[in-house]
Amino acid sequence: MVGITSYGAYVPLYRLNRAEIGRAWDIPAAPGERAVANYDEDSLTMAVEAARDCVRGIDIESIDGLFFASTTSPYKDKQSAATIAMVLGMNRESVTMDFGGSLRCGTNALRAAVDAVRSGSANNILVIASEMRLGHPAGANEISFGDGAAAVLIGSKAAIAEIEGSHSIYEELQDFWRSDRDLFVRSAEDRFIVDVGYNKVVPAAVTGALKKFNLRSKDFSACVLYVPSQRQVGALVKKLGFDPKTQSKDTLFANIGDAGSAMPMMSLVQALEEAAAGNRIMLVAYGNGCDVFSLKISDAIARAKPEGRMGIAGFMASKKMLSNYNRYLRWRELVMVQPPARPPIEYRMPGPQALWKENEKELRLRGTKCKNCGTPQYPPQRVCVNCHAKDNFEYYLFSEKKANVFSFCHDHLMATINPPVTVAVLDFEGGGRMLMDMTDRDPAECKVGMPVDLTFRKLYYVAGIHNYWWKCRPAR
Amino acid sequence: MEGIKDKVAIVGMGCIKFGENWEQTIDDMIIDAVYEAYDDAGIGPDDIQAAWWGSVWAGETAQIAASPLKLGYIPFTHVENACATGSEALRGACYAVASGVVDVALAVGAEKLKDTGFMGLPQVRPIATWSYRVPSDTPPAEFAMMATGYFAKHGLSVEEGKKLLGQIAVKNHHNGSLNPKAHFQREITLEMVMNAPIVAYPLGLFDCCGVSDGAAAAIVTRADMAKRFRPDPIYIKAATICQGPREGFLSQNYDFAHVEETKRGAIAAYKEAGIRNPRGEISCAEVHDCFTITELTIYEDMQLSNPGQAREDIQAGTFALDGKLPINTDGGLKCFGHPVGASGLRMMYEVYKQLQGKADKRQVKNPRLGLTHNQGGAPGTATVSVVIAGNELG
Numbered sequence: 078m079v080g081i082t083s084y085g086a087y088v089p090l091y092r093l094n095r096a097e098i099g100r101a102w103d104i105p106a107a108p109g110e111r112a113v114a115n116y117d118e119d120s121l122t123m124a125v126e127a128a129r130d131c132v133r134g135i136d137i138e139s140i141d142g143l144f145f146a147s148t149t150s151p152y153k154d155k156q157s158a159a160t161i162a163m164v165l166g167m168n169r170e171s172v173t174m175d176f177g178g179s180l181r182c183g184t185n186a187l188r189a190a191v192d193a194v195r196s197g198s199a200n201n202i203l204v205i206a207s208e209m210r211l212g213h214p215a216g217a218n219e220i221s222f223g224d225g226a227a228a229v230l231i232g233s234k235a236a237i238a239e240i241e242g243s244h245s246i247y248e249e250l251q252d253f254w255r256s257d258r259d260l261f262v263r264s265a266e267d268r269f270i271v272d273v274g275y276n277k278v279v280p281a282a283v284t285g286a287l288k289k290f291n292l293r294s295k296d297f298s299a300c301v302l303y304v305p306s307q308r309q310v311g312a313l314v315k316k317l318g319f320d321p322k323t324q325s326k327d328t329l330f331a332n333i334g335d336a337g338s339a340m341p342m343m344s345l346v347q348a349l350e351e352a353a354a355g356n357r358i359m360l361v362a363y364g365n366g367c368d369v370f371s372l373k374i375s376d377a378i379a380r381a382k383p384e385g386r387m388g389i390a391g392f393m394a395s396k397k398m399l400s401n402y403n404r405y406l407r408w409r410e411l412v413m414v415q416p417p418a419r420p421p422i423e424y425r426m427p428g429p430q431a432l433w434k435e436n437e438k439e440l441r442l443r444g445t446k447c448k449n450c451g452t453p454q455y456p457p458q459r460v461c462v463n464c465h466a467k468d469n470f471e472y473y474l475f476s477e478k479k480a481n482v483f484s485f486c487h488d489h490l491m492a493t494i495n496p497p498v499t500v501a502v503l504d505f506e507g508g509g510r511m512l513m514d515m516t517d518r519d520p521a522e523c524k525v526g527m528p529v530d531l532t533f534r535k536l537y538y539v540a541g542i543h544n545y546w547w548k549c550r551p552a553r
Numbered sequence: 554m555e556g557i558k559d560k561v562a563i564v565g566m567g568c569i570k571f572g573e574n575w576e577q578t579i580d581d582m583i584i585d586a587v588y589e590a591y592d593d594a595g596i597g598p599d600d601i602q603a604a605w606w607g608s609v610w611a612g613e614t615a616q617i618a619a620s621p622l623k624l625g626y627i628p629f630t631h632v633e634n635a636c637a638t639g640s641e642a643l644r645g646a647c648y649a650v651a652s653g654v655v656d657v658a659l660a661v662g663a664e665k666l667k668d669t670g671f672m673g674l675p676q677v678r679p680i681a682t683w684s685y686r687v688p689s690d691t692p693p694a695e696f697a698m699m700a701t702g703y704f705a706k707h708g709l710s711v712e713e714g715k716k717l718l719g720q721i722a723v724k725n726h727h728n729g730s731l732n733p734k735a736h737f738q739r740e741i742t743l744e745m746v747m748n749a750p751i752v753a754y755p756l757g758l759f760d761c762c763g764v765s766d767g768a769a770a771a772i773v774t775r776a777d778m779a780k781r782f783r784p785d786p787i788y789i790k791a792a793t794i795c796q797g798p799r800e801g802f803l804s805q806n807y808d809f810a811h812v813e814e815t816k817r818g819a820i821a822a823y824k825e826a827g828i829r830n831p832r833g834e835i836s837c838a839e840v841h842d843c844f845t846i847t848e849l850t851i852y853e854d855m856q857l858s859n860p861g862q863a864r865e866d867i868q869a870g871t872f873a874l875d876g877k878l879p880i881n882t883d884g885g886l887k888c889f890g891h892p893v894g895a896s897g898l899r900m901m902y903e904v905y906k907q908l909q910g911k912a913d914k915r916q917v918k919n920p921r922l923g924l925t926h927n928q929g930g931a932p933g934t935a936t937v938s939v940v941i942a943g944n945e946l947g
Contacts, residue, residue: 418671452804485698489752
């Protein structure tokens with residue numbers, strides 16, 4: 078029985094009240110708020126977060142595949158799945174793939190994973206969809222979009238949601254697109270997309286799927302349907318014979334925003350959080366065609382609630398409001414601010430050789446633990462800082478450890494997109510000390526002794542290289 | 554282990570006016586500092602048998618100093634030990650004379666920082682030890698974390714802590730106002746300190762030293778030859794360097810409220826100089842006030858305050874010009890700025906003048922022993938030089 082064996086999600090801490098966008102441009106803005114990834118986040122870092130939320134309590138060695146889906150992968154030519162697999166510490170013989178190209182790439186990856194596990198070519202595949210899309214400033218997309226990610230683990234043992242069937246159709250249609258030269262998502266006229274896109278493609282796909290699955294709409298307790306319009310979701314659900322009130326409970330559009338290809342899986346995670354054994358969920362995702370899945374919830378759902386998993390519910394509740402829209406523009410580097418009177422960032426241009434040499438250490442945050450005196454230390458030390466034993470250590474992962482702030486400061490001199498740079502000395506539970514940037518923090522709230530989590534972030538971008546490492550953040 | 558006490562004497566020193574020396578090249582600064590030292594010692598370039606050049610950013614090899622000085626074809630060594638570079642050049646020259654290999658040696662340090670076009674110190678990217686995946690901070694941040702750590706350890710609110718630090722800045726600016734060679738010669742008030750913009754929280758503008766151009770030089774010789782050059786040579790009692798192994802960033806044992814290298818470097822220097830009661834025996838000290846918190850922690854780390862008494866000493870004015878143990882009588886890094894390669898030698902220039910009774914309006918009474926504390930690196934990973942000098946043998 079192939080299905081979802083675990084799930085996780087990620088929503089950035091910051092939300093922007095859509096009214097702020099309206100206020101900034103003197104335009105009407107939709108109600109609600111949208112999630113805004115911090116300046117040091119992107120689709121890759123959010124994917125790491127969702128993946129870590131999903132694999133909590135699971136032996137990483139048991140996972141032998143990772144599919145990453147996004148239309149906003151940091152690189153056009155360089156695989157993000159491989160980076161994420163390295164950060165998670167996955168077995169080197171895992172199959173890694175990037176999916177992209179449409180709003181449907183998340184469910185494309187899901188279907189590919191299900192088929193791969195079903196065929197026996199892999200045992201457990203982690204599927205992650207993550208998006209950080211840009212709409213034109215002052216446009217409808219900027220208002221409706223939101224950033225976020227979700228991850229599901231596809232396996233054949235102890236699935237909490239069996240994937241009973243899948244069905245897809247394709248459609249060649251210039252409805253939403255972003256060319257290789259575009260920064261912002263473009264779209265065709267709304268009415269054309271509704272008539273020729275949603276209203277033709279989705280019913281055709283769902284009708285075909287129900288026929289293929291030999292099921293009717295009333296056999297489902299929930300219909301998780303994604304088209305990039307909150308209003309059209311309601312209309313389509315009704316049109317397909319589902320009850321919008323009882324079978325479609327999506328709250329993501331209003332509180333997080335339209336997360337594109339990550340949205341179907343984020344909505345699915347939200348549905349799984351509320352599902353009970355025996356429930357059946359239909360998942361429908363639109364984008365140059367349509368993917369439809371039928372999922373049957375098993376008894377395992379009651380047991381599959383690992384301690385510490387945030388999921389959509391947890392991350393949605395954990396939030397801070399952005400004080401204004403300018404901050405969003407600054408984080409996305411959509412306005413030119415006065416450059417700091419500091420050395421240009423080029424002096425920190427990473428050498429690929431130096432990055433590669435330190436991958437195990439830095440991407441996994443792998444230090445050492447002295448076998449003689451037991452002191453954990455990072456960076457890895459061949460001669461122990463405490464007892465000076467030489468070459469008598471085992472590797473030790475700091476990325477999973479909790480830490481407390483021993484000291485900190487807010488550096489107003491350091492060049493950054495989001496001043497000031499907060500730097501903290503961290504003492505780790507179980508031992509070990511490290512200096513790290515702190516992100517997602519309100520400077521006024523920082524205190525000695527405060528608990529922090531580790532989070533994988535982008536340090537900076539220079540000369541075509543996105544340079545990632547770990548930071549800490551106040552515990553969410 | 555004999556140590557260096559009374560083997561070497563300084564017989565000439567030079568120090569230019571520090572500041573934004575827009576119209577001076579580094580060659581000009583080196584020449585002005587070294588020729589002042591020649592004149593002070595009553596010698597010329599032909600008398601120098603070996604030389605040490607201290608600079609972090611001026612460039613490679615000692616050619617940077619040898620070329621303007623035309624000190625050719627003698628041993629000329631370039632040293633770098635971060636912000637302790639100037640003292641490291643002096644230590645090299647002293648060790649050469651103490652070893653008996655040469656009789657007269659020159660130490661010179663200079664830095665031209667104001668040509669970078671940006672604030673703060675230049676950034677360097679070493680090839681072998683650089684990691685690109687590291688947190689991003691600047692020197693003020695590294696020391697600000699010691700302020701946070703000190704306040705936390707001693708139960709001070711940020712306001713209480715900043716007021717304490719502010720008094721150090723006010724003191725040093727007062728001293729600097731009496732010094733025509735200082736970059737900043739203006740008195741400041743505690744109110745100005747408290748209301749200044751934040752550079753690295755909790756440190757504000759007046760908690761941080763400036764960035765300046767500057768140069769200083771010393772001529773050293775054998776103690777037994779010193780009086781051939783001048784009647785009032787200054788004898789080296791200790792010249793130590795204490796290099797930390799970066800434990801503070803690896804081990805939870807470090808408290809971010811003191812500098813271990815300062816503590817241990819001072820113990821080693823006092824031992825070498827035969828000083829048992831530093832607070833009672835030291836007449837004046839030039840210490841590394843790159844940030845006010847650094848000077849605060851130095852008081853206790855160097856045993857100039859009794860344990861836990863730094864706060865009381867600050868409030869009692871112990872380290873003021875008219876106090877029991879005047880510290881940074883020339884204005885310190887706070888008023889001279891920090892042209893890195895020059896700073897250690899600039900500190901010794903003040904101690905030298907004080908011990909000779911030539912410190913003008915800043916003169917302390919009847920000085921016998923003075924010290925310099927010159928720190929490279931940051932709390933948790935520092936390189937600390939302590940040099941002790943006296944105006945009498947024994």
